[in-house]
Amino acid sequence: MGMATAESYVLAIGTKKGLWLATSPDRRDWSLSGPHFLMSEVPSIGIDTRDGRTRILVGVRSEHWGPTVFHSDDLGETWNEPEEGAIRFPEGTDAALERVWQIHPDAESRPGVVWAGCEPISVWKSTDGGEHFELNRGLWDHPHRAEWGAGYGGAAAHSIVVDHTGEKVHVAMSTGGVYRSLDGGSSWEPRNKGISAYFMPDPNPEFGQCVHKIAADAAVDGRLYAQNHHGVYRSDDDAESWESIAEGLPADFGFVMLTHPRRAGTAWVVPLKADGERIPPEGKLAVHRTDDAGASWKRLDDGLPGAEFNSVLRDAACVDAAEPAGVYFGTRGGTVYASADEGEHFAEVASHLPDVLCVRAAAVTPAFASGSAGPGAAVSA
Amino acid sequence: MVLPSVLQPLAGGQSFLTAPADTAVTVEGVLDVVTGEYPALSRRLRDETGAIRRYVNIYVNGNEIRRLQGLATEVSPGQEVLIIQSVAGG
Numbered sequence: 255m256g257m258a259t260a261e262s263y264v265l266a267i268g269t270k271k272g273l274w275l276a277t278s279p280d281r282r283d284w285s286l287s288g289p290h291f292l293m294s295e296v297p298s299i300g301i302d303t304r305d306g307r308t309r310i311l312v313g314v315r316s317e318h319w320g321p322t323v324f325h326s327d328d329l330g331e332t333w334n335e336p337e338e339g340a341i342r343f344p345e346g347t348d349a350a351l352e353r354v355w356q357i358h359p360d361a362e363s364r365p366g367v368v369w370a371g372c373e374p375i376s377v378w379k380s381t382d383g384g385e386h387f388e389l390n391r392g393l394w395d396h397p398h399r400a401e402w403g404a405g406y407g408g409a410a411a412h413s414i415v416v417d418h419t420g421e422k423v424h425v426a427m428s429t430g431g432v433y434r435s436l437d438g439g440s441s442w443e444p445r446n447k448g449i450s451a452y453f454m455p456d457p458n459p460e461f462g463q464c465v466h467k468i469a470a471d472a473a474v475d476g477r478l479y480a481q482n483h484h485g486v487y488r489s490d491d492d493a494e495s496w497e498s499i500a501e502g503l504p505a506d507f508g509f510v511m512l513t514h515p516r517r518a519g520t521a522w523v524v525p526l527k528a529d530g531e532r533i534p535p536e537g538k539l540a541v542h543r544t545d546d547a548g549a550s551w552k553r554l555d556d557g558l559p560g561a562e563f564n565s566v567l568r569d570a571a572c573v574d575a576a577e578p579a580g581v582y583f584g585t586r587g588g589t590v591y592a593s594a595d596e597g598e599h600f601a602e603v604a605s606h607l608p609d610v611l612c613v614r615a616a617a618v619t620p621a622f623a624s625g626s627a628g629p630g631a632a633v634s635a
Numbered sequence: 636m637v638l639p640s641v642l643q644p645l646a647g648g649q650s651f652l653t654a655p656a657d658t659a660v661t662v663e664g665v666l667d668v669v670t671g672e673y674p675a676l677s678r679r680l681r682d683e684t685g686a687i688r689r690y691v692n693i694y695v696n697g698n699e700i701r702r703l704q705g706l707a708t709e710v711s712p713g714q715e716v717l718i719i720q721s722v723a724g725g
Contacts, residue, residue, distance in 0.1 A: 318690045318720040319642075319679035337674045342683045350682035 263574065264329060265582055265615040266310055267590055268296030271608040273312055275330045281580050281594035284603045290330060294319075298370075298569065300357030301616040302383065305365045308618045311384045313354025313370075321351050323370075325384055329618065341370060341378055341387045347394065349374055355410040356569070357384065364420055371411035375402050375427050379439065392440045393425065393433065398461055402430035405464055405483075412568055413468045415478065424468060424478060424493060431463035432480065432493050445493035450485055467511040467568045473518035477547070481511040481523055481568075488548045499548025504535040509568035510583065514596075515575040519547040522573070522581060522597060524566045532565045539566075541581065541597050557600035558591065569612035576617055584610025636669050636716040638676075645676040656712050662693060663706035665716055680718065690721045 265276040265284065272289030273296045291314050298313035307327060315321040323340035324333040343349040356371035368384040371377055376394055378387035393399075393411075402409065405428040413426035423435045424445075431446040444461035451463045464483035471477035480487040480496065484507050487496040500506035505525040514520035522543045527535045534540065539562035540555040564587035571583035581597045584590040588607035591600040592615075636652045643650050652669040654660070663685075670677035680691050685706075687693060693700045694717040700708040710716055 316679075318688065320682060320688050322675075322678065335675060339674075339678050339683075348684060350684050350686065 262618060263576070263580070263615060264301065264308070264310075264618050265590070265592065265603060265613060266299045266301060266312070267584060267604065267607065267610060268299050268312065268569075268612040269584075269588065269608040269610055270295050272296065273299075273314075273330075274604060274607060275310075276590070276603050277329075281574075281576070281592060282601065284592065286604050287330070290333070291324070295611060297611045298354045298357045299612050299614040300359050300368060300384065301614045302359040302368065303616050303618065304359065304362055305383075308616070309383060311357045311359075311368065313357060315353050321353050323354060323357070323384065323387075336385050340380070340385055341372060343376075344389060347389070349376075353408060353410075355408075355412045356414055358414045358416075359384075360416055361418060361420070363418070367420075369414045369416065371414050371425065371427075373404075373409050373411075375399065375409050375411045375430060377411050377414060377425055377439070390439050392435065393442050396433075396442055398430070398444065401462065402427060403462075405429055407567075413465075415468060415470045417470070417475070422492065424470075426465045426468040426480070428466060428483075429462060429464040431461045431465055432468060432478075433461075434493050445489075446496070447494065448489075448496035448498075449480065449482055449487055452484065466509045469511045469513040469521065471518055471521075471547070472514050472516050474547075477518075479511050479513060479521045479548070481508050483507070484529060486511075486523060486548070499544070502551040503542055504540075504553075507532070508566075510566055510571040512571055512573050512581065515573060515579055516577075517545075520545050520596075521548070522571070523551075524571060524583060526565050533563045534565075537561050537563050539585070541583070541593075541600075543597050554593075554597040554600075556598065557593075557602075559589075562587070562589075564589075567609075567611055570610045572612075572614050574615040574617065580615055582613045582615050584613050586610065636665060636718065638718055639720060641720070642676060642679055642718065645679065646673050656710075659709040659711050661706060662695060662700055662708045662710060662716060665710055666706075692719045692721050693717070694719065 263278045267274040272292045274288035276284040278284045294316040300311040302309040311325045353373040358369040360367035368380040377390040380387040411427045415424040433442045434445045449463045468480045476492045478489045486500040488499045507526045510524040512522040542551045564585035574580040581593040586609040590604040593600045654668040
Protein backbone atom coordinates (compact mmCIF):
# COMPACT_ATOMS: atom_id res chain seq x y z
CA MET A 255 0.00 0.00 0.00
CA GLY A 256 1.30 3.43 -0.87
CA MET A 257 1.87 5.81 2.00
CA ALA A 258 1.88 9.49 1.32
CA THR A 259 3.52 11.74 3.86
CA ALA A 260 1.05 14.59 3.79
CA GLU A 261 -1.67 14.83 6.36
CA SER A 262 -5.10 13.70 5.32
CA TYR A 263 -8.47 13.23 6.92
CA VAL A 264 -10.51 10.20 7.80
CA LEU A 265 -14.24 10.19 8.40
CA ALA A 266 -15.59 7.01 9.97
CA ILE A 267 -19.29 6.33 9.46
CA GLY A 268 -21.03 3.81 11.68
CA THR A 269 -24.37 2.57 10.39
CA LYS A 270 -27.07 0.08 11.20
CA LYS A 271 -25.38 -2.43 8.88
CA GLY A 272 -21.68 -1.77 9.02
CA LEU A 273 -18.85 0.74 9.00
CA TRP A 274 -17.70 2.88 6.10
CA LEU A 275 -14.51 4.93 6.00
CA ALA A 276 -14.13 8.07 3.91
CA THR A 277 -10.80 9.74 3.31
CA SER A 278 -9.85 13.08 1.90
CA PRO A 279 -6.70 15.10 1.33
CA ASP A 280 -8.54 18.39 1.82
CA ARG A 281 -11.92 17.66 3.49
CA ARG A 282 -13.64 18.43 0.19
CA ASP A 283 -13.06 15.44 -2.08
CA TRP A 284 -13.87 12.24 -0.22
CA SER A 285 -13.44 8.63 -1.25
CA LEU A 286 -15.47 5.99 0.46
CA SER A 287 -14.55 2.40 1.34
CA GLY A 288 -16.51 -0.33 3.01
CA PRO A 289 -18.50 -1.87 4.38
CA HIS A 290 -16.55 -3.27 7.26
CA PHE A 291 -18.51 -5.49 9.69
CA LEU A 292 -21.33 -5.88 7.19
CA MET A 293 -24.66 -6.66 8.85
CA SER A 294 -23.50 -5.56 12.28
CA GLU A 295 -24.53 -2.21 13.65
CA VAL A 296 -21.76 0.22 14.58
CA PRO A 297 -23.20 2.56 17.21
CA SER A 298 -19.91 4.03 18.45
CA ILE A 299 -16.55 5.13 17.05
CA GLY A 300 -13.54 6.69 18.71
CA ILE A 301 -10.59 7.96 16.69
CA ASP A 302 -7.55 8.19 18.96
CA THR A 303 -4.74 10.23 17.41
CA ARG A 304 -2.62 10.55 20.55
CA ASP A 305 0.85 9.18 20.98
CA GLY A 306 1.74 9.45 17.28
CA ARG A 307 -0.65 6.69 16.33
CA THR A 308 -4.11 6.67 14.79
CA ARG A 309 -6.30 4.04 16.37
CA ILE A 310 -9.89 3.64 15.24
CA LEU A 311 -12.00 1.99 17.93
CA VAL A 312 -15.47 0.77 17.02
CA GLY A 313 -18.32 -0.61 19.04
CA VAL A 314 -19.86 -3.35 16.92
CA ARG A 315 -23.06 -5.20 17.64
CA SER A 316 -24.49 -8.17 15.81
CA GLU A 317 -28.12 -9.08 16.40
CA HIS A 318 -26.99 -12.68 16.49
CA TRP A 319 -23.55 -12.66 18.03
CA GLY A 320 -23.74 -9.77 20.45
CA PRO A 321 -21.63 -6.67 21.09
CA THR A 322 -17.87 -6.26 21.01
CA VAL A 323 -15.14 -3.67 20.44
CA PHE A 324 -12.65 -3.82 17.57
CA HIS A 325 -9.70 -1.54 16.95
CA SER A 326 -7.53 -0.85 13.94
CA ASP A 327 -4.10 0.79 13.99
CA ASP A 328 -3.78 0.78 10.20
CA LEU A 329 -6.84 2.79 9.29
CA GLY A 330 -9.10 -0.14 8.66
CA GLU A 331 -6.73 -2.46 6.80
CA THR A 332 -6.91 -4.93 9.68
CA TRP A 333 -9.08 -5.14 12.77
CA ASN A 334 -8.24 -6.57 16.16
CA GLU A 335 -10.49 -7.79 18.90
CA PRO A 336 -9.17 -8.66 22.36
CA GLU A 337 -9.99 -12.37 22.72
CA GLU A 338 -11.78 -12.06 26.03
CA GLY A 339 -13.56 -8.89 24.93
CA ALA A 340 -12.58 -5.31 25.69
CA ILE A 341 -15.73 -4.71 27.75
CA ARG A 342 -17.08 -7.50 29.93
CA PHE A 343 -19.27 -7.15 32.97
CA PRO A 344 -17.42 -8.68 35.89
CA GLU A 345 -18.73 -11.66 37.79
CA GLY A 346 -21.19 -10.72 40.45
CA THR A 347 -22.82 -7.92 38.49
CA ASP A 348 -25.20 -10.40 36.83
CA ALA A 349 -25.19 -8.12 33.81
CA ALA A 350 -24.20 -8.57 30.20
CA LEU A 351 -23.03 -5.95 27.73
CA GLU A 352 -25.76 -5.01 25.27
CA ARG A 353 -24.29 -2.14 23.28
CA VAL A 354 -21.36 0.27 23.33
CA TRP A 355 -22.85 3.72 22.89
CA GLN A 356 -19.76 5.85 23.30
CA ILE A 357 -16.00 5.53 22.91
CA HIS A 358 -14.22 8.63 24.12
CA PRO A 359 -10.43 9.00 23.96
CA ASP A 360 -9.37 11.18 26.89
CA ALA A 361 -7.12 14.28 26.79
CA GLU A 362 -3.70 14.50 25.13
CA SER A 363 -2.20 14.68 28.61
CA ARG A 364 -3.60 11.23 29.49
CA PRO A 365 -2.51 9.00 26.60
CA GLY A 366 -3.91 5.50 26.75
CA VAL A 367 -6.99 6.55 28.68
CA VAL A 368 -10.21 5.84 26.80
CA TRP A 369 -13.71 5.99 28.26
CA ALA A 370 -16.74 4.03 27.15
CA GLY A 371 -20.44 4.48 27.82
CA CYS A 372 -22.60 1.41 27.50
CA GLU A 373 -25.95 -0.30 27.75
CA PRO A 374 -26.97 -1.37 30.36
CA ILE A 375 -26.19 2.11 31.66
CA SER A 376 -22.56 2.01 32.71
CA VAL A 377 -19.30 3.87 32.28
CA TRP A 378 -15.97 2.18 31.67
CA LYS A 379 -12.36 3.32 31.60
CA SER A 380 -9.39 1.86 29.78
CA THR A 381 -5.77 2.77 30.42
CA ASP A 382 -4.36 0.69 27.55
CA GLY A 383 -5.78 2.49 24.56
CA GLY A 384 -9.15 0.75 24.60
CA GLU A 385 -8.06 -2.88 24.64
CA HIS A 386 -9.42 -3.57 28.13
CA PHE A 387 -11.92 -1.51 30.06
CA GLU A 388 -12.79 -1.51 33.73
CA LEU A 389 -16.32 -0.92 34.98
CA ASN A 390 -16.80 2.32 36.91
CA ARG A 391 -18.14 0.96 40.17
CA GLY A 392 -19.17 4.30 41.58
CA LEU A 393 -21.79 4.79 38.90
CA TRP A 394 -22.72 1.10 38.61
CA ASP A 395 -23.43 0.89 42.33
CA HIS A 396 -25.27 4.23 42.41
CA PRO A 397 -28.53 3.97 44.37
CA HIS A 398 -30.41 5.65 41.50
CA ARG A 399 -29.48 2.97 38.99
CA ALA A 400 -32.67 0.94 39.40
CA GLU A 401 -34.67 4.03 38.45
CA TRP A 402 -32.77 4.89 35.28
CA GLY A 403 -34.77 3.91 32.24
CA ALA A 404 -34.44 3.18 28.58
CA GLY A 405 -35.28 5.71 25.92
CA TYR A 406 -36.69 4.56 22.60
CA GLY A 407 -33.24 3.61 21.32
CA GLY A 408 -32.21 1.74 24.45
CA ALA A 409 -30.70 2.65 27.81
CA ALA A 410 -27.56 4.59 27.12
CA ALA A 411 -24.70 6.27 28.91
CA HIS A 412 -23.97 8.29 25.79
CA SER A 413 -21.94 11.35 26.75
CA ILE A 414 -18.71 11.42 28.77
CA VAL A 415 -17.03 14.77 29.34
CA VAL A 416 -13.74 14.87 31.26
CA ASP A 417 -12.05 18.12 32.23
CA HIS A 418 -8.33 18.94 31.94
CA THR A 419 -7.58 17.76 35.47
CA GLY A 420 -9.20 14.38 34.92
CA GLU A 421 -11.04 14.78 38.21
CA LYS A 422 -14.22 16.42 36.98
CA VAL A 423 -16.31 14.05 34.88
CA HIS A 424 -19.82 14.59 33.54
CA VAL A 425 -21.84 11.70 32.20
CA ALA A 426 -25.22 12.00 30.47
CA MET A 427 -27.63 9.12 30.17
CA SER A 428 -30.99 8.47 28.57
CA THR A 429 -32.89 8.28 30.69
CA GLY A 430 -31.42 9.43 33.95
CA GLY A 431 -29.98 12.83 33.16
CA VAL A 432 -26.60 14.37 33.88
CA TYR A 433 -24.39 13.00 36.64
CA ARG A 434 -21.19 14.63 37.85
CA SER A 435 -18.13 13.31 39.60
CA LEU A 436 -15.54 15.59 41.18
CA ASP A 437 -13.20 12.78 42.16
CA GLY A 438 -12.29 11.22 38.84
CA GLY A 439 -15.33 8.95 38.79
CA SER A 440 -15.34 7.51 42.31
CA SER A 441 -18.62 9.12 43.33
CA TRP A 442 -21.47 10.64 41.34
CA GLU A 443 -24.29 13.13 41.95
CA PRO A 444 -27.17 14.06 39.63
CA ARG A 445 -26.95 17.61 38.25
CA ASN A 446 -30.15 18.46 36.38
CA LYS A 447 -31.49 21.60 38.03
CA GLY A 448 -33.33 23.63 35.43
CA ILE A 449 -33.73 20.80 32.90
CA SER A 450 -37.37 19.92 32.36
CA ALA A 451 -38.64 16.36 32.36
CA TYR A 452 -42.11 17.32 31.13
CA PHE A 453 -42.96 13.66 30.56
CA MET A 454 -42.76 12.84 34.28
CA PRO A 455 -45.32 13.51 37.03
CA ASP A 456 -42.87 15.94 38.62
CA PRO A 457 -41.41 17.85 35.68
CA ASN A 458 -38.44 19.04 37.72
CA PRO A 459 -37.04 15.90 39.31
CA GLU A 460 -33.55 15.56 40.74
CA PHE A 461 -32.85 12.98 38.04
CA GLY A 462 -34.71 11.08 35.32
CA GLN A 463 -34.32 13.66 32.57
CA CYS A 464 -33.93 12.41 29.03
CA VAL A 465 -30.83 14.30 28.05
CA HIS A 466 -29.82 13.44 24.49
CA LYS A 467 -26.28 14.79 24.36
CA ILE A 468 -23.97 17.08 26.33
CA ALA A 469 -20.72 18.75 25.29
CA ALA A 470 -18.23 21.01 27.03
CA ASP A 471 -17.25 24.46 25.89
CA ALA A 472 -13.71 24.29 24.56
CA ALA A 473 -12.40 27.35 26.33
CA VAL A 474 -14.67 28.26 29.24
CA ASP A 475 -14.11 26.14 32.31
CA GLY A 476 -17.36 24.92 33.83
CA ARG A 477 -19.50 25.63 30.77
CA LEU A 478 -21.55 22.82 29.28
CA TYR A 479 -24.26 22.58 26.64
CA ALA A 480 -27.11 20.07 26.52
CA GLN A 481 -29.58 18.99 23.87
CA ASN A 482 -32.44 17.49 25.80
CA HIS A 483 -35.60 15.58 24.87
CA HIS A 484 -37.14 18.98 24.19
CA GLY A 485 -34.97 21.74 25.52
CA VAL A 486 -31.56 23.17 24.67
CA TYR A 487 -29.57 24.30 27.69
CA ARG A 488 -26.31 25.80 28.90
CA SER A 489 -24.65 25.59 32.28
CA ASP A 490 -21.90 27.97 33.39
CA ASP A 491 -21.28 26.29 36.71
CA ASP A 492 -20.36 22.68 36.03
CA ALA A 493 -24.00 21.63 35.74
CA GLU A 494 -25.04 23.04 39.11
CA SER A 495 -27.80 24.81 37.19
CA TRP A 496 -28.99 24.89 33.59
CA GLU A 497 -30.71 27.65 31.64
CA SER A 498 -32.52 27.48 28.32
CA ILE A 499 -30.72 28.69 25.20
CA ALA A 500 -33.42 27.45 22.83
CA GLU A 501 -34.67 30.90 21.84
CA GLY A 502 -33.82 31.57 18.23
CA LEU A 503 -33.96 27.91 17.22
CA PRO A 504 -36.85 26.64 15.05
CA ALA A 505 -37.41 23.77 17.53
CA ASP A 506 -35.96 22.66 20.83
CA PHE A 507 -36.03 18.93 20.08
CA GLY A 508 -33.06 17.07 18.61
CA PHE A 509 -30.25 14.72 19.48
CA VAL A 510 -27.03 16.47 18.51
CA MET A 511 -24.83 18.79 20.58
CA LEU A 512 -21.38 19.68 19.28
CA THR A 513 -18.85 22.20 20.55
CA HIS A 514 -15.89 23.82 18.85
CA PRO A 515 -12.51 22.17 19.43
CA ARG A 516 -10.92 25.45 20.61
CA ARG A 517 -13.18 28.48 20.49
CA ALA A 518 -15.34 29.64 23.39
CA GLY A 519 -19.07 30.00 22.86
CA THR A 520 -19.40 28.01 19.64
CA ALA A 521 -21.77 25.05 19.46
CA TRP A 522 -23.90 23.30 16.85
CA VAL A 523 -27.30 21.58 17.02
CA VAL A 524 -29.52 19.92 14.43
CA PRO A 525 -33.11 20.73 15.42
CA LEU A 526 -35.98 18.32 14.84
CA LYS A 527 -39.56 19.47 15.01
CA ALA A 528 -40.79 17.58 18.06
CA ASP A 529 -40.87 14.39 20.08
CA GLY A 530 -43.96 13.28 18.20
CA GLU A 531 -42.70 14.57 14.85
CA ARG A 532 -39.05 13.63 14.51
CA ILE A 533 -38.29 15.34 11.24
CA PRO A 534 -36.43 18.55 10.43
CA PRO A 535 -38.83 21.48 10.92
CA GLU A 536 -40.94 21.81 7.76
CA GLY A 537 -38.93 18.99 6.23
CA LYS A 538 -35.99 21.34 5.70
CA LEU A 539 -32.76 20.04 7.17
CA ALA A 540 -30.45 22.61 8.73
CA VAL A 541 -27.64 22.85 11.23
CA HIS A 542 -27.73 25.76 13.65
CA ARG A 543 -24.62 27.31 15.15
CA THR A 544 -24.16 29.72 17.99
CA ASP A 545 -21.00 31.76 18.43
CA ASP A 546 -22.17 33.48 21.60
CA ALA A 547 -22.92 30.53 23.86
CA GLY A 548 -26.55 30.29 22.84
CA ALA A 549 -27.59 33.96 22.91
CA SER A 550 -28.23 33.73 19.18
CA TRP A 551 -28.26 31.04 16.50
CA LYS A 552 -27.40 31.05 12.81
CA ARG A 553 -29.16 28.71 10.39
CA LEU A 554 -26.71 26.79 8.17
CA ASP A 555 -28.16 24.92 5.20
CA ASP A 556 -25.97 25.73 2.23
CA GLY A 557 -25.43 22.48 0.37
CA LEU A 558 -28.18 20.63 2.22
CA PRO A 559 -31.22 19.28 0.36
CA GLY A 560 -34.42 21.28 0.05
CA ALA A 561 -36.45 18.44 1.51
CA GLU A 562 -35.25 15.89 4.02
CA PHE A 563 -37.47 13.89 6.36
CA ASN A 564 -34.85 11.80 8.10
CA SER A 565 -33.58 12.60 11.57
CA VAL A 566 -29.98 12.91 12.77
CA LEU A 567 -29.11 10.77 15.78
CA ARG A 568 -27.06 11.87 18.79
CA ASP A 569 -23.70 10.56 17.71
CA ALA A 570 -24.31 10.89 13.99
CA ALA A 571 -22.60 14.30 14.11
CA CYS A 572 -19.10 15.38 15.01
CA VAL A 573 -16.46 18.04 14.58
CA ASP A 574 -12.82 17.57 13.73
CA ALA A 575 -9.93 19.45 15.33
CA ALA A 576 -8.73 21.23 12.19
CA GLU A 577 -8.76 24.98 11.53
CA PRO A 578 -11.36 25.99 10.61
CA ALA A 579 -13.24 23.18 12.29
CA GLY A 580 -14.96 20.61 10.11
CA VAL A 581 -18.56 19.65 10.86
CA TYR A 582 -19.95 16.28 9.81
CA PHE A 583 -23.29 14.58 10.14
CA GLY A 584 -25.31 11.69 8.76
CA THR A 585 -29.03 10.98 8.57
CA ARG A 586 -31.13 7.93 9.20
CA GLY A 587 -31.63 7.96 5.44
CA GLY A 588 -27.96 7.15 4.98
CA THR A 589 -26.68 10.46 3.65
CA VAL A 590 -23.53 11.97 5.13
CA TYR A 591 -22.58 15.64 4.81
CA ALA A 592 -19.30 17.39 5.54
CA SER A 593 -18.36 21.01 5.98
CA ALA A 594 -14.76 22.19 6.03
CA ASP A 595 -15.75 25.66 7.26
CA GLU A 596 -17.66 25.23 10.50
CA GLY A 597 -20.97 24.59 8.77
CA GLU A 598 -21.06 27.53 6.33
CA HIS A 599 -21.10 25.13 3.36
CA PHE A 600 -21.92 21.44 3.29
CA ALA A 601 -21.22 18.82 0.64
CA GLU A 602 -22.46 15.26 0.40
CA VAL A 603 -19.85 12.62 1.25
CA ALA A 604 -22.03 9.54 0.92
CA SER A 605 -25.64 8.67 0.27
CA HIS A 606 -27.96 5.67 0.37
CA LEU A 607 -26.04 4.01 3.19
CA PRO A 608 -27.95 2.26 5.98
CA ASP A 609 -29.13 4.47 8.87
CA VAL A 610 -26.17 6.49 10.12
CA LEU A 611 -25.67 5.92 13.85
CA CYS A 612 -22.37 7.71 14.42
CA VAL A 613 -19.63 9.63 12.65
CA ARG A 614 -16.15 10.65 13.81
CA ALA A 615 -13.49 12.56 11.89
CA ALA A 616 -9.82 13.32 12.42
CA ALA A 617 -6.68 14.41 10.68
CA VAL A 618 -4.27 11.51 10.28
CA THR A 619 -0.62 11.14 9.44
CA PRO A 620 0.59 9.41 7.38
CA ALA A 621 -2.09 9.75 4.79
CA PHE A 622 -4.72 7.10 4.58
CA ALA A 623 -3.85 4.33 2.17
CA SER A 624 -6.46 4.04 -0.51
CA GLY A 625 -7.98 0.67 -1.17
CA SER A 626 -11.02 -1.45 -0.69
CA ALA A 627 -12.43 -2.58 2.60
CA GLY A 628 -9.90 -4.39 4.73
CA PRO A 629 -10.29 -7.75 6.40
CA GLY A 630 -12.86 -6.19 8.70
CA ALA A 631 -15.26 -6.78 5.86
CA ALA A 632 -14.81 -10.50 6.37
CA VAL A 633 -14.72 -10.54 10.14
CA SER A 634 -17.82 -11.97 11.67
CA ALA A 635 -18.59 -9.62 14.46
CA MET B 636 -20.32 -29.31 17.52
CA VAL B 637 -21.17 -27.93 14.08
CA LEU B 638 -20.53 -24.24 13.49
CA PRO B 639 -22.13 -21.98 10.89
CA SER B 640 -19.66 -20.69 8.32
CA VAL B 641 -19.80 -17.15 9.69
CA LEU B 642 -18.31 -18.32 13.00
CA GLN B 643 -15.66 -20.64 11.60
CA PRO B 644 -12.91 -17.96 11.39
CA LEU B 645 -13.20 -17.65 15.19
CA ALA B 646 -12.46 -21.38 15.57
CA GLY B 647 -9.30 -21.41 13.49
CA GLY B 648 -11.29 -22.10 10.34
CA GLN B 649 -12.83 -25.31 11.66
CA SER B 650 -16.45 -26.16 10.91
CA PHE B 651 -16.58 -28.95 13.45
CA LEU B 652 -15.33 -29.01 17.04
CA THR B 653 -15.30 -32.10 19.21
CA ALA B 654 -15.38 -32.68 22.94
CA PRO B 655 -14.21 -36.01 24.33
CA ALA B 656 -16.86 -37.72 26.48
CA ASP B 657 -17.42 -41.28 27.72
CA THR B 658 -20.81 -40.54 29.20
CA ALA B 659 -23.58 -38.03 28.60
CA VAL B 660 -22.64 -34.41 29.29
CA THR B 661 -24.65 -31.22 29.24
CA VAL B 662 -24.72 -28.71 26.39
CA GLU B 663 -23.11 -26.27 28.81
CA GLY B 664 -20.29 -28.75 29.37
CA VAL B 665 -19.81 -29.22 25.63
CA LEU B 666 -19.71 -25.46 25.05
CA ASP B 667 -17.23 -24.97 27.89
CA VAL B 668 -14.87 -27.55 26.40
CA VAL B 669 -15.09 -26.73 22.71
CA THR B 670 -15.00 -22.96 23.09
CA GLY B 671 -12.39 -23.00 25.85
CA GLU B 672 -9.62 -22.38 23.36
CA TYR B 673 -11.66 -19.84 21.42
CA PRO B 674 -12.91 -17.13 23.78
CA ALA B 675 -14.03 -14.86 20.94
CA LEU B 676 -16.20 -17.71 19.65
CA SER B 677 -17.52 -18.32 23.13
CA ARG B 678 -18.62 -14.69 23.42
CA ARG B 679 -20.58 -14.96 20.15
CA LEU B 680 -22.66 -17.79 21.58
CA ARG B 681 -23.07 -16.81 25.23
CA ASP B 682 -22.91 -13.49 27.06
CA GLU B 683 -20.80 -12.96 30.16
CA THR B 684 -23.53 -14.26 32.46
CA GLY B 685 -23.32 -17.56 30.57
CA ALA B 686 -26.72 -17.15 28.91
CA ILE B 687 -27.14 -18.19 25.28
CA ARG B 688 -27.61 -15.13 23.09
CA ARG B 689 -31.20 -14.52 22.11
CA TYR B 690 -30.81 -15.23 18.39
CA VAL B 691 -28.41 -18.15 18.72
CA ASN B 692 -30.17 -21.48 18.42
CA ILE B 693 -28.56 -24.71 19.57
CA TYR B 694 -29.95 -28.04 18.43
CA VAL B 695 -29.44 -31.48 19.95
CA ASN B 696 -30.89 -34.40 18.05
CA GLY B 697 -32.87 -31.98 15.92
CA ASN B 698 -34.45 -30.17 18.85
CA GLU B 699 -33.75 -26.62 19.90
CA ILE B 700 -32.49 -26.77 23.46
CA ARG B 701 -34.78 -24.00 24.72
CA ARG B 702 -37.56 -26.57 24.23
CA LEU B 703 -35.56 -29.17 26.10
CA GLN B 704 -33.62 -28.41 29.27
CA GLY B 705 -31.67 -25.42 27.93
CA LEU B 706 -27.97 -25.54 28.73
CA ALA B 707 -28.66 -28.51 31.01
CA THR B 708 -29.84 -30.59 28.03
CA GLU B 709 -27.86 -33.82 27.88
CA VAL B 710 -25.71 -34.78 24.93
CA SER B 711 -24.77 -38.44 24.46
CA PRO B 712 -21.32 -39.50 23.25
CA GLY B 713 -21.23 -39.24 19.47
CA GLN B 714 -24.19 -36.90 19.27
CA GLU B 715 -24.01 -33.68 17.26
CA VAL B 716 -24.68 -30.23 18.63
CA LEU B 717 -25.70 -27.80 15.89
CA ILE B 718 -25.26 -24.04 16.17
CA ILE B 719 -27.57 -22.07 13.86
CA GLN B 720 -28.34 -18.38 13.88
CA SER B 721 -32.05 -17.72 13.95
CA VAL B 722 -33.87 -15.84 11.23
CA ALA B 723 -33.91 -12.33 12.64
CA GLY B 724 -33.32 -8.73 11.76
CA GLY B 725 -34.11 -6.68 8.71
